[in-house]
Amino acid sequence: MNISQAAKLSKLSVKTVRYYADIKMVEPARNIRSGYRSYTNDDVAKLNFIGKARRFNFSIEECRELLSLYQNKNRSSKEVKKLTLAKIASIDEKLKEFHSLRDELSYLVNCCNGDDRPSCPILDELSK
Amino acid sequence: MNISQAAKLSKLSVKTVRYYADIKMVEPARNIRSGYRSYTNDDVAKLNFIGKARRFNFSIEECRELLSLYQNKNRSSKEVKKLTLAKIASIDEKLKEFHSLRDELSYLVNCCNGDDRPSCPILDELSK
DNA sequence: ATAAACTCTCCATTAACTGGAATGTAAAGA
DNA sequence: TCTTTACATTCCAGTTAATGGAGAGTTTAT
Structure with missing residues (x-):
């Protein structure tokens, strides 16, 4: 194509x-x-x-590494496994942070009443 | 400081x-x-x-928006809520993708035996 | 046959940093 | 007090990962 x-x-x-x-x-x-x-x-x-x-x-370089997990026939599966586990660990790291970002925003939504009053418990949360 | x-x-x-x-x-x-x-x-x-x-x-611009959720006292909480919900939706989108990336790698790890034999069921998975 | 749609290369620009030079300020030791 | 070291400043150039546009060739559809 x-x-x-x-x-x-x-x-x-x-x-x-x-x-x-x-x-x-x-x-x-x-x-x-x-x-x-x-x-x-x-x-x-x-x-x-x-x-x-x-x-x-x-990064592009990391993507290259990830792709090589699939492609590089000359690498031992031991090495491939090690690399992949490291990548998974770094994904899990990001996942954790991700949830905390989401929670922060969720909290904001829940504490806003959503009407037209221009107030929201704001920097209280930020400076916790 | x-x-x-x-x-x-x-x-x-x-x-x-x-x-x-x-x-x-x-x-x-x-x-x-x-x-x-x-x-x-x-x-x-x-x-x-x-x-x-x-x-x-x-992006930096989106970060500015997110920050303004905390800071902008002139914005109605209705508007703030709308913006925040949109951000949460886009986070959830990313979260889904995230899990699928993790699963793909996990699968790779599980199908590798982790010894020194240089083989791994590779492009099979990729081209699924 | 010709227009529209798609592709190519090449070059410039963007976003979000990152590094380095030249210089100024502050804290700690002799 | 002097001075060395650590940390700060601005300014300018470079990097990464694209993105945009010009100018030109190719393919498809009418």
């Missing part, structure tokens, strides 16, 4: 997908006639995965 | 804290003699909050 189809399926912009090709993250085949990039389903799966990881602030 | 103390407490770099002052996100008082930035506990609480929100990819 062409780049716009791949972008659509992976919910990334065409620009971003092209960028990932430029930096050799997901390198599609090329149509020899037109020079157009030609994406497979596997390519799209990788793009999806990268999109997900990027949305959680894994 | 001085900037390095504020940075330490908020787990941000001094550079970042100074940057947030430059862009008028958290503007500390100034020591009139030295010109040094002087942070209060409230300032640190704000920095903490911004740090948390940034780690979840809320």
